[in-house]
Amino acid sequence: MMDNLRTKVNSPFIKLILAIIILSFVLTGVAGYMIxxxxxxxxxxxxxxxSREQLQQAFAQERQxxxxxxxxxxxxxxxxxxxxxxLRRQALDNLIxxxxxxxxxxxxxxxxxxxxxxxxxxxxxxxxxNGKFDSEKYRNILSQYNVNADNFxxxxxxxxxxxxxxxxxTGSDFALPSEVKxxxxxxxxxxxxxxxxxxxxxxxxxxxxxEDELKDYYNxxxxxxxxxxxxxxxxxxxxxxxxxxxxxxxxxxxxYYDQNLKNYTxxxxxxxxxxxxxxxxxxxxxxxxxxxxxQFDVLASEKSTDKFSxxxxxxxxxxxxxSTPAEIANAKLTEKGQLSAPIKSGSNFVIFRLDxxxxxxxxxxxxxxxxxxxTLTQDKNVKQFYDLQQxxxxxxxxxxxxxxxxxEVSGLKVVTTDWFDKNNPPAALNFPKVINEIFSxxxxxxxxxxxxxxxxxxVEGDRAFVVRVTQYKPExxxxxxxxxSQIEALVKRKKADAELKAEGDKLVAALKxxxxxxxxxxxxxxxxxxxxxxxxxxxxxxxxxAMAMAKPSEGKVTYTTARDAQDNLVIIQLDxxxxxxxxxxxxxxxxxxxxxxxxxxxxxxxxxxLREKAKVEVLNxx
Numbered sequence: 001m002m003d004n005l006r007t008k009v010n011s012p013f014i015k016l017i018l019a020i021i022i023l024s025f026v027l028t029g030v031a032g033y034m035i036x037x038x039x040x041x042x043x044x045x046x047x048x049x050x051s052r053e054q055l056q057q058a059f060a061q062e063r064q065x066x067x068x069x070x071x072x073x074x075x076x077x078x079x080x081x082x083x084x085x086x087l088r089r090q091a092l093d094n095l096i097x098x099x100x101x102x103x104x105x106x107x108x109x110x111x112x113x114x115x116x117x118x119x120x121x122x123x124x125x126x127x128x129x130n131g132k133f134d135s136e137k138y139r140n141i142l143s144q145y146n147v148n149a150d151n152f153x154x155x156x157x158x159x160x161x162x163x164x165x166x167x168x169x170t171g172s173d174f175a176l177p178s179e180v181k182x183x184x185x186x187x188x189x190x191x192x193x194x195x196x197x198x199x200x201x202x203x204x205x206x207x208x209x210x211e212d213e214l215k216d217y218y219n220x221x222x223x224x225x226x227x228x229x230x231x232x233x234x235x236x237x238x239x240x241x242x243x244x245x246x247x248x249x250x251x252x253x254x255x256y257y258d259q260n261l262k263n264y265t266x267x268x269x270x271x272x273x274x275x276x277x278x279x280x281x282x283x284x285x286x287x288x289x290x291x292x293x294x295q296f297d298v299l300a301s302e303k304s305t306d307k308f309s310x311x312x313x314x315x316x317x318x319x320x321x322x323s324t325p326a327e328i329a330n331a332k333l334t335e336k337g338q339l340s341a342p343i344k345s346g347s348n349f350v351i352f353r354l355d356x357x358x359x360x361x362x363x364x365x366x367x368x369x370x371x372x373x374x375t376l377t378q379d380k381n382v383k384q385f386y387d388l389q390q391x392x393x394x395x396x397x398x399x400x401x402x403x404x405x406x407x408e409v410s411g412l413k414v415v416t417t418d419w420f421d422k423n424n425p426p427a428a429l430n431f432p433k434v435i436n437e438i439f440s441x442x443x444x445x446x447x448x449x450x451x452x453x454x455x456x457x458x459v460e461g462d463r464a465f466v467v468r469v470t471q472y473k474p475e476x477x478x479x480x481x482x483x484x485s486q487i488e489a490l491v492k493r494k495k496a497d498a499e500l501k502a503e504g505d506k507l508v509a510a511l512k513x514x515x516x517x518x519x520x521x522x523x524x525x526x527x528x529x530x531x532x533x534x535x536x537x538x539x540x541x542x543x544x545x546a547m548a549m550a551k552p553s554e555g556k557v558t559y560t561t562a563r564d565a566q567d568n569l570v571i572i573q574l575d576x577x578x579x580x581x582x583x584x585x586x587x588x589x590x591x592x593x594x595x596x597x598x599x600x601x602x603x604x605x606x607x608x609x610l611r612e613k614a615k616v617e618v619l620n621x622x
Contacts, residue, residue, distance in 0.1 A: 042092060044617045045099040050092070052620060058091040078432075092618065100610040105161045112160035118307050120156050135308060136317030181582075184590045188580020190534045193546045194527040196520060198504055198569040204496035214487050218480050225478045225486075228421040231449075232471040233438055234403055235429065236412050238388060240462035246380040253372050257365050264363040267321060271356040272328055273314040275299055276306040276348050283342035283349040290339055296353055305348065318358070328352050389456045389464055396453040396466045403453060406466055416470065429467070431459040438467055448472040497567075504561045504569040511559050511571070527573060534580075542570055549574045 042055040066087065067074040078084065122133045129137060218225065257264070273296060277283050286299055300314025309316055319328070331340035333354035340352040391409045399405035403414045417426050422439050429435065437443065437454050444450060449469040457465045480487075503523065510519035520526055533543045545562035549572065552558045558574045582590060 062091045135312040184582040185579045190578040192575045194573045196571045207492035209491040230473040235467040238464040248376040269318045269358040272316045275304045400452045
């Protein structure tokens with residue numbers, strides 16, 4: 001049942017390709033698209049408004065991207081109001097940056113023609129079938145996502161202009177061969193090192209700490225030993241997966257089919273083509289040629305001013321009556337091959353042809369029986385789940401003394417937890433919405449538990465909880481005796497760290513003076529055999545420190561220290577540096593990377609400069 005219920009309740013967000021989000025264009029071509037300022041603006045950039053609608057769409061896209069990146073952990077962020085405010089601010093900052101770049105491109109007189117926009121549309125794979133532009137798919141997508149034609153034209157034009165601007169920063173002339181060569185030598189460089197390790201654990205095991213040292217540390221760091229507020233909670237969990245799965249009868253399925261027959265009926269569809277021209281005279285001339293036997297697709301390709309349909313030999317595609325534009329409907333075409341008289345459409349005249357007809361058809365019951373059964377079963381199980389929630393909600397509200405009434409009406413058992421704080425909840429309750437409710441002012445206040453039940457808290461679509469705080473401990477400083485063992489470990493660790501650093505500094509000084517062999521022997525440590533490290537290897541603190549060391553002089557070595565993953569102190573001896581040598585293939589790849597790095601640096605500098613000079617006013621972030 002759980003899988004069915006998840007399908008019904010947790011429909012996934014549709015992943016919209018950028019082209020679909022901003023998708024558009026109409027048969028009449030590209031029109032004006034600049035949006036004037038209104039009182040409903042989120043910000044102004046040098047007087048140019050950014051609407052709250054733009055901000056909301058950008059925020060939704062940022063939110064969806066973050067959700068896809070974080071997966072199951074997204075709910076923790078989404079439940080944090082401050083995080084969502086920061087995300088909204090990030091969305092607005094991106095819109096402001098985009099507007100500044102657009103304004104700068106306009107200053108440079110960068111532009112994109114209608115023809116370039118058309119080519120960009122035809123090249124979009126979302127509109128293609130078998131590698132060719134498909135006008136029917138194009139129209140279906142427009143209809144499906146209810147997108148605006150002019151906005152799409154504006155966005156495509158903007159993207160093309162910004163691509164020209166970006167090319168100026170990242171073109172092939174932006175990286176000199178000598179610069180790339182030096183970059184390749186540095187990036188592919190290898191270093192031969194040896195290491196000697198001083199164990200922190202060995203030194204820590206020798207440390208002692210007096211009672212006075214422990215108390216002094218406690219008194220100086222009491223803010224580090226604050227115990228957060230804690231609660232004990234009673235709760236009831238409603239899990240859809242544990243409810244009995246309901247079934248539907250054949251009679252119910254047939255009744256549903258009969259009552260919803262229109263859902264299984266495909267209305268009549270007509271297939272149309274068109275030729276659009278600028279004048280009625282020219283349209284009549286073309287109509288005469290067609291009646292005389294001229295090929296419709298040839299004339300559409302040669303004569304039509306509508307680029308999209310002309311590129312598809314005049315074909316518009318299949319349409320139902322409900323979605324047929326008024327111009328076509330008014331032509332009253334009823335027979336295959338029938339031509340319309342010239343019809344005025346805006347400033348143009350159009351000839352339509354009815355190419356083909358698909359009559360109305362209804363899917364037989366046996367063909368859809370299984371899908372109806374699935375739908376009705378899901379509906380029943382969802383209703384059972386929410387009906388139970390309603391009963392539980394009423395019981396929790398009407399009887400605030402305990403969860404006994406909830407237990408009685410649901411048949412579910414009340415569970416009581418041990419003590420826990422907000423950051424370490426029991427696994428069964430570890431949902432942001434549940435934890436936020438438990439520690440909210442509704443259930444706890446300055447006097448402790450408010451003694452009331454929560455309402456039903458839905459999580460993950462197919463689980464819900466009712467909770468009450470039974471006991472409460474406020475935030476408090478832990479006593480010395482409670483944290484004494486913890487403090488002892490901290491004091492010993494601090495002493496060991498200091499001693500380890502002093503020992504490392506002493507050994508490095510001896511090594512630099514040429515007395516290292518005796519000093520190493522006295523410390524009972526020795527260097528490993530030489531090993532070669534590079535930036536191409538998985539990076540560790542030791543490799544990172546080695547790659548940052550100064551190049552040794554001829555015949556000499558250099559030393560530094562670093563901490564490894566266990567906080568041991570590692571003395572690094574750098575014997576020699578081997579310049580990197582790039583193959584032609586590697587050099588080509590590194591050239592692209594270098595150009596990208598330089599382009600990003602210039603783009604960032606440009607953005608900072610534009611922001612510094614711009615007049616940006618944030619009007620409304622809500």
